[in-house]
Amino acid sequence: MKLEIRHWQMLKALSELGNIAQAAEALGISQSALSHRIAEAERRIGGKLFEKEGRRLKLTPAGSLITKVALQTLPVLERAEADFEQNAHLEKQIVRLGVASYSCYYWIPDFIKFVNQKASHLKLRLVASATQNPISSLQHSSVDIVIAPGYLATPGILNTPLFMDELVLVIPYAHPLSHQAFINPEDLRDIQYYTYSQTVLPGFEYERFIRPSGVIPHQVEVVEMTDAIIELISAGLGVSILSKWAINAAIESQRISSVQLGQKGLDLAWSALTRESEKKNSASKQLVKLLADWHKTS
Incomplete structure (x- = not known):
């Protein structure tokens, strides 16, 4: 060089x-x-x-x-040095983790307890910036694992399946639509609709549910934070289509409700993304295995 x-x-x-x-x-x-x-x-x-x-x-x-x-x-290189300095003085190995597309971390405390029981030498650190740019964050080593919905086929990125989820209509608690077994795209025509991204993502609601029907919501607003979308919906200001897993905490607290999309529903797979270059028994790959095991039992 x-x-x-x-x-x-x-x-x-x-x-x-x-x-x-x-x-x-x-x-x-x-x-x-x-x-x-x-x-x-x-x-x-x-x-x-x-x-x-x-x-x-x-x-x-x-x-x-x-x-x-x-x-x-x-x-x-600077992050690698900082990580080394931290790990050199600690018995724990730090693994940086983010969640793509949805900023949902309600499950983190239970998972950390699981990790402490199964692999006490691992320490989890959350990286919020990975939400918007998961692949770039992995490629630039600002994060070690990204939990991502859908399938992102990218050279150099390993995709480990975690669990199956579904996309659902998110509505205010006790909304009239909550009494329906499922909704059709026509139900969205004249209602305030929030989306967290202007980009049409393959495998998500626009491509699989809205566009095939030819019925496009008339009132669409982009809100780039899912937490903010949930607050708006909870206040009765509109609806959205989101991952059911991502909004589970808000559903359980009865702040919002969810309804199936179409008669068959719209499934959504979640995976753990890591760099292919990671060694076989690296801390990141150990944590991915724990993620998969935890989701099987939780």
């Missing part, structure tokens, strides 16, 4: 701060030393990384490409 870690750190600092004075201060070196470091990196790599634009440095097209890698890679 032609560049050293100090050169990658330089690229990150200059990209984020934009001028030599601030980047040099952030790196703890003089402006002259930073200029020499830039020249050294360009000599090693065999091309210009930056060009001057007034008092600021502007990345060349080739410089932009290599800096993008620096911005992705250095945080991963």
Whole structure:
């Protein structure tokens, strides 16, 4: 490898701060030393990384490409060091876990108790940012396991089935529709409908239930947090279609109700996503096995 870690750190600092004075201060070196470091990196790599634009440095097209890698890679290395420092002083191995699409963690306390009984050397850490970008979070190593609905076929990502769920209509408690055995798309035509994503996800309600009927709800509002959607529905302000497992705590507390979609219902599979590169008996794979075992018994 032609560049050293100090050169990658330089690229990150200059990209984020934009001028030599601030980047040099952030790196703890003089402006002259930073200029020499830039020249050294360009000599090693065999091309210009930056060009001057007034008092600021502007990345060349080739410089932009290599800096993008620096911005992705250095945080991963920093997290790896932080994890090592924590694990070096603890007997427990930390596993970072997130839930894709739905921010539901009501089940976490019971699962942590299960983990403590079965594998006390593992420590669970929740990563909320994985909800919106599960694959990217795994690829960039900001999370170790993502519990995800549907099937996300991605190279380098291992998919371990966990349990079967269903998509349901979520309505206020004691809503008139709660007395029906199931609902049809026509029931959504003139009602306020909340969705947590504008993106049409394969295998979810729009593709499998709404679009085939040709009946599109007239009043659709995007609310990107499922917790907020539940609050709005509980207050009688509309309905949504969500994972029954994800909203189970709110159903049990009788804040909301759910109704089956269509005569046959709409099933939804949940899986644990991990990196294929993980070793066979890594802490992440141990936790995935515990997740699968726990869901079988819970």
